[in-house]
Amino acid sequence: MSVKTRFAPSPTGYLHVGGARTALYSWLHARANDGEFVLRIEDTDLERSTPEAVQAIMDGMKWLALEWDEGPIYQTHRFDRYKEVIQQLTGEQKAYPCFCSRERLDELRENQMNNKEKPRYDGKCRDLTAEQIDLSKDHVVRFKNPKEGVVTFKDVVKGEITIANKELDDLIIARTDGSPTYNFTVVVDDMDMGITQVIRGDDHINNTPRQINIFDALGYAAPEFGHVPMILGDDGKKLSKRHGAVSVMQYRDDGYLPEAVLNYLVRLGWSHGDQEVFSIAEMKSLFDINNINKAPSAFNTDKLKWLNQQYIKSTPIEKLMPHLQWHLDQQGVELSDGPEIADLVVEFSERAQTLNELVTVLKPYYQEFEAFDPKAAKKHLRPVARPVLELIKSKFAAVNDWQPESIQAAVDQTAAELDVGMGKVGMPLRVAATGAGMSPAIDLTLLWVGKERAIARIEKALDFISLRESQA
RNA sequence: GUUCCUAUAGUCUAGUGGCUAAGGACACUUGGCUUUCUACCAAGUUACUGGGGUUCGAAUCCCCAUAGGAACACCA
Numbered sequence: 093m094s095v096k097t098r099f100a101p102s103p104t105g106y107l108h109v110g111g112a113r114t115a116l117y118s119w120l121h122a123r124a125n126d127g128e129f130v131l132r133i134e135d136t137d138l139e140r141s142t143p144e145a146v147q148a149i150m151d152g153m154k155w156l157a158l159e160w161d162e163g164p165i166y167q168t169h170r171f172d173r174y175k176e177v178i179q180q181l182t183g184e185q186k187a188y189p190c191f192c193s194r195e196r197l198d199e200l201r202e203n204q205m206n207n208k209e210k211p212r213y214d215g216k217c218r219d220l221t222a223e224q225i226d227l228s229k230d231h232v233v234r235f236k237n238p239k240e241g242v243v244t245f246k247d248v249v250k251g252e253i254t255i256a257n258k259e260l261d262d263l264i265i266a267r268t269d270g271s272p273t274y275n276f277t278v279v280v281d282d283m284d285m286g287i288t289q290v291i292r293g294d295d296h297i298n299n300t301p302r303q304i305n306i307f308d309a310l311g312y313a314a315p316e317f318g319h320v321p322m323i324l325g326d327d328g329k330k331l332s333k334r335h336g337a338v339s340v341m342q343y344r345d346d347g348y349l350p351e352a353v354l355n356y357l358v359r360l361g362w363s364h365g366d367q368e369v370f371s372i373a374e375m376k377s378l379f380d381i382n383n384i385n386k387a388p389s390a391f392n393t394d395k396l397k398w399l400n401q402q403y404i405k406s407t408p409i410e411k412l413m414p415h416l417q418w419h420l421d422q423q424g425v426e427l428s429d430g431p432e433i434a435d436l437v438v439e440f441s442e443r444a445q446t447l448n449e450l451v452t453v454l455k456p457y458y459q460e461f462e463a464f465d466p467k468a469a470k471k472h473l474r475p476v477a478r479p480v481l482e483l484i485k486s487k488f489a490a491v492n493d494w495q496p497e498s499i500q501a502a503v504d505q506t507a508a509e510l511d512v513g514m515g516k517v518g519m520p521l522r523v524a525a526t527g528a529g530m531s532p533a534i535d536l537t538l539l540w541v542g543k544e545r546a547i548a549r550i551e552k553a554l555d556f557i558s559l560r561e562s563q564a
Numbered sequence: 565g566u567u568c569c570u571a572u573a574g575u576c577u578a579g580u581g582g583c584u585a586a587g588g589a590c591a592c593u594u595g596g597c598u599u600u601c602u603a604c605c606a607a608g609u610u611a612c613u614g615g616g617g618u619u620c621g622a623a624u625c626c627c628c629a630u631a632g633g634a635a636c637a638c639c640a
Contacts (some may be wrong), residue, residue, distance in 0.1 A: 102640045137639055201637090210566040232638055250569065258634085259567055267638040274640045298568060298635035316606060321570075322633075328575085330633080356576090359589090363577055366588040383575075387617070392575045395590040405603080440605040440613075453601095468600090509601090514599035522600060530601030 095127025096288050099153075099160070099279070103145035104132040106339035107152030109391060110293065110323045113357045117320060118291045119158045120358070120379035130285060131163035136277055138168070152340040156350045157372075165285075174272035177280050177310070178265060186309045190217040201357060209349070212261030233266035235276070235306060243301035245446065248318035249384040254475055255301040263302055275299055279306040287315050289516040294319035294395050302505070318381055320361060321388040328390045347406065347446030349415055352400040361385045369402060397445040404450065405441045409434045413440075419447045425453070429542040430458035439532040457540045461527035464556060468529030473556050477520035480510060481557075484521060485550045494543040496535035503534060524553035537562065 099115040101107070107115075122129040131153070135141035150164065168280070181187035190213075201211040218236065237260045244254040265276035272280075282290060297319050307314040325331045355370055361564050362385065364378050402413065416437070420427065427433055436454055444450035455461065464473060486503040507517045518534050525546050531537040537544050 100640090104640080134640060140639070157597065159614095195640090205565070208565040212566095212636070247569095253568075255568070261636090264638055269638085271638085273638070278640090294569065295634055296640090299640095301568095319569085324633095326575085328632095360576065363588095366578065368576090368589050387570050389577085390575060395576065398590055401603090440602090443601065472600090503599090516599085518599040528601085532601090534599070 094288075095122055095125040096130065096165075096286055097122045097127065097291060098130040098282070098285065099543055100134050100281075101149050102137065102140070102143060103149060103498060104137070104140045105145055106148040107342065108331070108339060109357065112152065112158075112340045112353075113148075113323065113360065114291060114293060114320055115153060115158050115356055116156070116354060117318075117362070117379075117381070117384065118289075119160075120375055121289060121381045122161075123289060123376040124379045124381075125329070127288070128161045129159075130165065130287070131160035132165045132167070132281060132285075134274065134277070136167050136274060137274060138271070143164050148341075150338065155344055156354055162285075165281075167281065170277075170281070171272070174266075174277055174280055175270070177433050178272065178276075181235070181265075181309060182233060184309075185236070185296075187233050187235050188218060188220065189225060189227060189260075190234045190264070191220075191226075191229055191231045192216055210259065214261075215262060218262060226420060228549040232264045232266050233267055235265045235302075235309070237262050237302065237305055243304050245300060245304060247297075247300075248381050249321075249388055250294070250297070250314055250319055250366040253297065253300070255298075257301075257305075260302055260305070265306075275302050276306060279310070282315055282327075283307065283310060283312045288376070289316045289318060289408075291318045291320065293383070294321050310355050318384065321386060322385055324362065324388055325389040326391055327395055328468070331391070334394075337353075347419060347448035347450070348396065348400050349403045349412075351407070351449070352396065352403040352429060355403070356396045356399050360391070361389050369399070389479070401442070401445045404444060404447070409437055414439065416447055416450065419451045420454075423448075423451050425451060425455055425458050427458060436540060441538060443530065443532075453530075456526045463527070464523060464553070467526075468523045469556065471520045472523045472529070473553055473560070474520075475557055475561055477516075478554060480506060480512065480517050480520055481524060481550050481554055483510060484517065485547055488538075488543065488547055488550070491543065493537065493559075496539055497513075499538045500535040508548050520553070521550075524550050542551045 097118040099111075099118050101111055119129045121127070122197075128427070133146055135146070146164070153160070156276075169539045178187065182189070199216060203321060204211045214235070217234070237277075239256045242254050242256045242259060243260075244252060246252050249454055263275055264273055266272055300317055300319075311400075323331060340353065344350070349371060354372065354375070358366065358370060358375050358379070362379070362383055363476065364380070364383065365504055367378075413433075416433075433454075436457060440450055444453055484502060484506045486505060488499075491498045503517055503521065507514055510517075519529070522531055522534060523529055525531075525538055525541045527549075541549070
């Protein structure tokens, strides 16, 4: 049977890292096995589902390039089908109407809790006689769960799991208004769509035996299940709004490349020997559902940053450019009358962990900076630097052919004439020209800043030094 | 409370009974390279939760404890 997996989020919020990883694993398993990947929207909770959330989830998947082969399939469009299956089960006495009031259920639950028992339905309506059933009265439909025996399944990540049927109760499959509930719709959908592996969060483990029983009642062989553990925050605690339970789109905004995020996520809970860096193509061919780790793992932003830098360094400029352009636009950096961006990216890519940082360090070559970096200025724009900057300024003014060689020659001559080391010339010049204490080699830096701008900035630095002297 | 899941360094992980005085990566420390900051190279610190078994031999199998987590809705 050919592989078919699905990602089935409920549209109640954005796509967060946990969901993204589950989607990634499902997608990879399909791709690794020449299978299909379906996107299914579990929107049977009419109250909490929103079209905005559906859009947000699809935006997240598109940014990550987790393309689906089928869907999105909305469960709300399949109500007729669910109704049909409920009727089938009721007709076969595998499900039954239940007339218990919410009040009775609440009371029952409370009593059980007080007696330190697991709260569950007591089966009051399970064996009602035909005369006792009046379908005109408000009722839900419950699935008749087996009372005896155990449900055992081999989870592809957790191993064999067994739960006794007596721990399970007769769950509601149709609400009073006739709408179907989650544990039922997943089963019908996974059956109808021919899903072969269900990969989902391990918070669903406890639902699985119930679902298997429904598959059994339907006479359909259940798919394989793989329950992936949750992702913890940087601090090892459960992910929450405060730390990291953010939308994957936040990672775009923060300057991460989708491939880096995917690479980070695939290694978080999965491994292939000692390999750390995986291209998308490698992931697709090497991913093995059986190597998923059983234990929850903590998100580590440092490592993501490292990976992101690896990707920034190794991604060819033409592939990197669209992403970089997006961030340049965000920060309002205009490339049109500055140096060739590709030349700079080669030099700067190893100096930035995120695209945001990259834009920040690129900026001075395309527009004026507001102020000198305080720390760098304090250290290098001191009175002793004045003669250096004055001399280099005059030498620069005399350079007609603004090229690395001529720039370097001017710098070398300045150091020689003043009999100072390179450091005494290079650093003040660097800070003056770029506003910051770090940049590529001085000749390239100045080449890209441009002759006119370099001279203007040196003057600005001299003013800065004067101002500083007057304040001392 | 009941049931289920989990447990190798700060973090992600390798390890599926002997090849391991536990390997890789991030982070950290030190050194090299470097006019700066990176990157890069080299070296180093740090771990099998505890206790019982099984076995000639256990990080690896079993049990208990401990600690985390999940589920127990007319949510998904």
